[in-house]
Amino acid sequence: MLEWIHPSLVLIAGALLLPFLEGRSRQIWQIALPAFVLLILLGLEPGEYGRLSVGALELLPGRVDKLSLVFAYVFGIILVVGNIYALHVDDWIQHVAAMVYAAGALGVVLAGDLVSLYVFWELMVISSVWLIWQRRTEVSYRAGMRYMLVHAFGGMLLLAGLLAHYQATGSIAFNAFDPDGWWFYLILVAFLINAAVPPLHAWLTDAYPEATVTGTIFLSALTTKTAVYTLVRGFPGTELLVWLGVVMALYGVVYAVLANDIRRLLAYHIVSQVGYMVAGVGMGTTLALSGTAAHAFTHILYKALLLMGAGAVLHMTGRSKLTELGGLYRWMPITFLLYMIGGLSISAFPLFSGFVSKTMIVEAAAVDYRGWVWLLLTMASAGTFLHTGLKLPYFTFLGKDSGLRPNEAPRNMLIAMGIAAAFCFLLGVFPGALYALLPHEVDYHAYTAGHLLKEMQLLLFTGLGFFLLLKHVGGDPKISLDTDWFYRRAGPVVAVALRDAVTAADRRVRAGSMMLLGRALAVSRERFGHGGRLAQSWPTGSMAFWTMVVLAVLLVLFALQ
Known part of the structure; x- marks a missing residue:
């Protein structure tokens, strides 16, 4: 009897059956397979599995601890939710690509050595690009090519850093790195590319809005969060990351002001929200690292919900620009309601998931006497509510009637959005369940008078400013230049x-x-x-x-x- 079967191998083997299934049988397998993998993940016990020797190398493809499990759990959840959302899509290439992509992400968070990590890291690149190309437009093809080239460059840096690290230390173990070697920076830059740290971020905002409606859900959940995991594992307490994270948080918010495409706006807010996590890794305290893991967990769910809402609008109307939308709440009321749950979550509104995770990182900056970091991350939080919680839903679902009369989104889309929304609300009301999963025990209470007063003041005054300046904050049918111009x-x-x-x-x-x-x-x-x-x-x-x-x-x- 086998002691260890890697969940990624189960997922890949099961995905290879999808091309041979059609209709109802394909839909059943599309849900049963990720559900089975999620059960495997929930049953994992801390320990080391699958250790094997290849020449002089000691590979460890299965290292299970609390840090890897918190990421593996949420990857498993979003894999189930994303496949429910994609049930109506009759395209086996997309479904196989999504499964293999998720298998690569699970392989990364379970890898105990750099060689295993590198193999799964490259598997993610090869599989994820098909979620962009399968939109089958010239724009998506070109965006996918740029996406692949950028990540191929990152993979080369990772491989070079891996080899240099092995030559210098004689070890391929994936633990916190010693900053003395030059290979330290090669590996760091490789991880920062996948984390979308400016100016290395433009692949994300270039490619994600051009991916398929369902493929964007998986893209938003996996690549940047595996990078966050690798940073937590390999670079905790690296001071440079504090300020890179702050720049990310503000950069994404500023460019979201300029975005007219709803999925591009949300893509910039991925950059912004990951900035909180990168800053938390840089602070390196127990509270900051646990806050990073918690925020990655909640972000995957509420960002998926937001992109599912935007994707439903694109699917039903064929349009994704704020200047072409408006008045859809009458025709898509359930989509509007579920989107707003995601909008309140990302804005750190009390009783929703973002509040119980984002405030951990901001609080970590305060207790570590980082006043400027606390202030700038708080400013970025106001910008998030302004654009994702107010601007996008107002000009998409409310505001001026665009004349569009779409039907409500398909039932499977609404079910998937409902599951994600339930997680966003339940984690916000019962944060203890999330805190129990974190890699470090922390004595943190989100619902204190100070936290509630600060957040409500921030949100209410931001909302007031939005409605006072309503004529000046709408979409503008222009293309904003970013670093991808180069x-x-x-x-x-x-x-x-x-x-x-x-x-x-x-x-x-x-x-x-x-x-x-x-x-x-x-x-x-x-x-x-x-x-x-x-x-x-x-x-x-x-x-x-x-x-x-x-x-x-x-x-x-x-x-x-």
């Missing part, structure tokens, strides 16, 4: 210029070489031709010698061409 626009221009310069230089070198060769041949004819000394004494040898020289030069030139 590889979307400037990159091709620079590449073409470099190609032309190299081509011109090559032509000049070859022309100059042939001119020098011609001169040398002319001189040789004058000095060693008919009447010359070499010709008179050794004519056959002279001809053979210079023929060999010319052929050798030509071969070199053709090889360089």
Whole structure:
């Protein structure tokens, strides 16, 4: 009897059956498989599993502890919810890609060594890109290619850092890294790319809005959160991460102001919310690290709910721009209500999940005497409510009537949104269940008078400002330039210029070489031709010698061409 069956292998093996199933049988298996994997995850006990030796390497694909379990649990939950949301989609490529993608994410959080982590890390890239390409538009194809190239670069950095780490330490164990080696920064940058830390973030806001309606749910849940997990595991207390996280939190909020596409707006808020987690990792205290894990858990659920609501609007209307939407609450009231639960959760409204997790990180900054960090993260929280909790729902579901008359979203979409909404509410009301899962025991109480007063003041004054400035905060049908401009626009221009310069230089070198060769041949004819000394004494040898020289030069030139 096998001691250990990796949940990722179960998920991959089960996903390979999906292409052979159709109709109701495919739908049943699409729910039964992730539900079974979730049960496996819930039954895992702390310990080390599957240890094996490959040459001189000691691989540990199954390390189970409280940190890995809190991420594995929420990955399993969102896998079930996301597949319910996607039941109406008749596209086995999407479903297989989502399953394999989730298998890669589970493999990362359970990996006890860097080699296993790297294998699952690359599996995530290869599988997730299909959730973008399967939208089957030219824009999604190009966005997917950029997404894949950026993550391939991150994978190269991770591999280089892994090899350098092994050479320096003789170990491939995945634990907190010693910052003394230069490989420390290679691995850190690789993780920061997947965490979407500016200026390395634009792959997210470029690709996620162009993915399929259902694929975006999995994308939002897995890539950045596996990166957060690796940062918690490998880089706790790295001071640089505190300020990178603060920049993320504010950067995402600022660019959400400029976004007109509802899924792009939510994508920027992924950057912002992950910023809280990155800052928590950098602070490195017990409260901050537990707050990071808690916020990753709640964020996956409420962000999925928000994107499911936005996806339902796109699915039913074919539109996703704020300037083209409005008045949909009459026709999609359930979608509107469920979206607002997600909006209140991400805004850290009391009684909803974001309140019991985000305040942990902000409080960690306060008790660690980081006044500026506390203030800037609080400012970012106000911006989150302004745009995700107020701007997006107002101009999508309320506001001016757009003339659209869509039906309510399909039943499976509403069920999936309802499950996510229930988690958002229950975790907000009963945070103890979440706190019990965290990697460190913390004596933290979200519902204190101070926390409630601060949050309610922040939210109410933000709401007042929104309605006072309502005419100035609507969507604007423009494209906002971000750092992806450098590889979307400037990159091709620079590449073409470099190609032309190299081509011109090559032509000049070859022309100059042939001119020098011609001169040398002319001189040789004058000095060693008919009447010359070499010709008179050794004519056959002279001809053979210079023929060999010319052929050798030509071969070199053709090889360089």
